[in-house]
Amino acid sequence: VQSKFPDMGTTIFTVMSALATEKDAVNLGQGFPDFDCDPLLVNAVCDAMRKGLNQYPPMAGIAPLREAVAGKIAASHGRRYDAGSEVTITAGATQAIITAILAVVRPGDEVIVLEPCYDSYVPNIELAGGTVVRVPLVPHTFRPDFDRIAAAITGRTRAMLINSPHNPSATIWSREDMLRLQDLLAPTDVLLISDEVYEHMVYDGQEHQSAARFPGLAARAFIVSSFGKTYHVTGWKVGYVAAPAPLTAEFRKVHQFNVFTVNTPVQHGLATYMGDPQRYLTLPAFYQRKRDLFREGLKRTRFEILPSEGSFFQCVDISGVSDLAEDDFCKWLTTEIGVAAIPLSAFYGNGFDQRVVRFCFAKKEETLNTALDRLAKL
Numbered sequence: 001v002q003s004k005f006p007d008m009g010t011t012i013f014t015v016m017s018a019l020a021t022e023k024d025a026v027n028l029g030q031g032f033p034d035f036d037c038d039p040l041l042v043n044a045v046c047d048a049m050r051k052g053l054n055q056y057p058p059m060a061g062i063a064p065l066r067e068a069v070a071g072k073i074a075a076s077h078g079r080r081y082d083a084g085s086e087v088t089i090t091a092g093a094t095q096a097i098i099t100a101i102l103a104v105v106r107p108g109d110e111v112i113v114l115e116p117c118y119d120s121y122v123p124n125i126e127l128a129g130g131t132v133v134r135v136p137l138v139p140h141t142f143r144p145d146f147d148r149i150a151a152a153i154t155g156r157t158r159a160m161l162i163n164s165p166h167n168p169s170a171t172i173w174s175r176e177d178m179l180r181l182q183d184l185l186a187p188t189d190v191l192l193i194s195d196e197v198y199e200h201m202v203y204d205g206q207e208h209q210s211a212a213r214f215p216g217l218a219a220r221a222f223i224v225s226s227f228g229k230t231y232h233v234t235g236w237k238v239g240y241v242a243a244p245a246p247l248t249a250e251f252r253k254v255h256q257f258n259v260f261t262v263n264t265p266v267q268h269g270l271a272t273y274m275g276d277p278q279r280y281l282t283l284p285a286f287y288q289r290k291r292d293l294f295r296e297g298l299k300r301t302r303f304e305i306l307p308s309e310g311s312f313f314q315c316v317d318i319s320g321v322s323d324l325a326e327d328d329f330c331k332w333l334t335t336e337i338g339v340a341a342i343p344l345s346a347f348y349g350n351g352f353d354q355r356v357v358r359f360c361f362a363k364k365e366e367t368l369n370t371a372l373d374r375l376a377k378l
């Protein structure tokens, strides 16, 4: 066939996980836990199946789960979304993001992404016929550069994607950052897609600054999150989007013909399980222990350890360890040292000039220790 997308490659996560499996390497590349979820969550899903909750749910998701999501956002961020008209359950954050983009981006519309960015954003915008406008985060610190963002906004800008805690850099946006964005967008009609899948993984006593907390942002935002990250079930592929009713109405126009709806028993199980907020409130401490163990172990290596304020990622600069370009370094590390990582170049278009790779520390302590022992030999 004549390819519709001749330049579209295979996602780095597929490539690196396949190589890790082939080489029997410790996979700190693709972001997923190597430990199981709470058995109570599995029981809740199985109970729903046994009760016969196995047919199509309502298009936007079952009411108890949408209510649980609205309640969680209200408790965490002080904004009350209407469960009926403003919350939609999706097949993971991935589907939430592409559906939001398809719902609002018209051919020729400009959409701003801040690079490095998650690898689905750019192809999603292209699939919608939009024009990708790449604005780099400040090299090495990965902070937003508001002057450059301001300069990128034109009369054709339809939307902007932000992501905090950030994949891949593990930085988070401060309250001041969000206020600056709010001021910047105030005179515009630019819509916001706020990818907050790591919202419950913020460390050192800091707080996640959801776009939901800022009325001028929330009014224009699709807020996206993922149960996969929060409850250690990435393979279930269930997430949600919260957005003001007029935006949600546009979102659902696409959602109904895109997935129509999402796995029924998993929705029921999650609705039951979410009743106890401790299940997400304990997540920062749970992951901070892993982050601290991993960072402590990295001190035995010659990597430069970059900050990890949120998410389950840790980036390192490889300059002190190798002269290889980071893509080649990741392949070499997987093949020869037995540890898989993700090169940051996968999150950029052109113009990448750093030498940084990303590890995922959502792993058992023994897995992290095995990887660290191998990395210490470099």
Ligand code: PMP
Residues within 6 Å of the ligand: 031, 091, 092, 093, 094, 095, 118, 163, 167, 195, 197, 225, 226, 227, 228, 229, 234, 237, 238, 239
């Ligand atoms: N956005 C970001 C920043 C992510 O890291 C991920 C997970 N890799 C997703 C979206 C997709 O989440 P899900 O698995 O729920 O589709």
Ligand code: GLN
Residues within 6 Å of the ligand: 011, 013, 014, 029, 030, 031, 032, 167
């Ligand atoms: N979000 C995960 C990561 O960044 C992987 C998701 C995927 O494999 N597409 O590693």
